Amino acid sequence: VQPAWASDEFATLELRAKQINKVYGLLAETFLERTTDEWLSMLRDLHIPCAPLRTPDELFDDEHLAAVGFFETVDSPNGPVRFPGVPTWFSRTPGHVHGPAPRTGEHTREVLEEIGLQFSDD
Structure with missing residues (x-):
């Protein structure tokens, strides 16, 4: 040191x-x-918590993360996609990945209507 x-x-x-x-x-x-x-x-x-810095690709191959079921696979319009799961687990409210992120513009109509605007295809 x-x-x-x-x-x-x-x-x-x-x-x-x-x-x-x-x-x-x-x-x-x-x-x-x-x-x-x-x-x-x-x-x-020395009993100091530590871990190596990993790239996103390396994380998918991490033995510990695989062993604890950290990654989830969800269906998308382009086929199955593997996502990092929810990093915390609660007995009454377990979380999980519900699906892929929306595609660009996928919910535009609903969002505009929700805030009182008219949607036009023009």
């Missing part, structure tokens, strides 16, 4: 928040000192 982290200027959350850009800069420099795997191993050994 760099000596800068031991400085009084970073002693409290409030002080760190006031100079967050400097904190981010020090973090960026510090994380270059080891590989991702080295950092993950060290942080986990």
Whole structure:
């Protein structure tokens, strides 16, 4: 760990928040000192929650997310689409993906009528 982290200027959350850009800069420099795997191993050994940064494509292959059933497949006009599911589960109000996002203009008529405007195909 760099000596800068031991400085009084970073002693409290409030002080760190006031100079967050400097904190981010020090973090960026510090994380270059080891590989991702080295950092993950060290942080986990210290019982510090951590995870590697993943691209969206990598998330679909994540073993943990697959094991907990995080992704849902919904039908769309273009065929089945895999979506990230709802990240929290509640016993009384379980959430799930109801379908794909609407297509451009799919609900224009309904929205305009709801706010009192007339829809025209012109």
